[in-house]
Amino acid sequence: MESIKHVSAWPGRRKYTVAGIKTSFDGKLGKKPELLGDGDNVYCRVTIATERYVGAGKGDVRTFNGNEETTAYKTSWVNGVAFKAQAKYIVDKFAVGDTIVVLNGDMELDTYQKKDANGNVIDGNALGVSVIMRDIA
Numbered sequence: 001m002e003s004i005k006h007v008s009a010w011p012g013r014r015k016y017t018v019a020g021i022k023t024s025f026d027g028k029l030g031k032k033p034e035l036l037g038d039g040d041n042v043y044c045r046v047t048i049a050t051e052r053y054v055g056a057g058k059g060d061v062r063t064f065n066g067n068e069e070t071t072a073y074k075t076s077w078v079n080g081v082a083f084k085a086q087a088k089y090i091v092d093k094f095a096v097g098d099t100i101v102v103l104n105g106d107m108e109l110d111t112y113q114k115k116d117a118n119g120n121v122i123d124g125n126a127l128g129v130s131v132i133m134r135d136i137a
Contacts, residue, residue, distance in 0.1 A: 021107045022107075025105075027078065028100070029047070029094055029096055030048065031046075032096050042084060043083045043084075047077055047079055053073055057070045059071040060074055078131055080105070080131045080133045081130070082136065102131060102136055105132060106134065107129065107130070107131055108131070109130075112128055
């Protein structure tokens with residue numbers, strides 16, 4: 001477990017471990033997982049799109065058959081990091097768009113600078129959610 005302390009799910013952010021808060025959720029992988037590190041210190045970072053019901057016409061705007069429609073679901077992105085055997089399993093078995101289930105994870109909160117498409121800072125203290133994934137399916 002010592003290797004967990006020096007790897008954040010999203011580098012360059014201030015990290016706040018939320019002691020004792022366990023989480024479980026499912027979502028779809030946003031990009032191809034890659035194995036990082038070497039030897040006994042391998043890990044992978046992933047981004048997971050999760051959806052929650054917010055009510056008819058109150059969710060994200062998406063294009064269906066060429067028409068923009070407002071859905072009943074809001075997408076949130078969660079950054080995740082897995083280590084050793086879990087990391088190897090994710091890289092070997094999952095691809096972009098696959099559903100991943102985090103059965104057991106430790107939540108972290110971090111702050112970062114949110115930027116627009118032109119690189120301008122629009123929120124200097126944005127809050128991100130990260131999860132150290134302990135058990136996945």
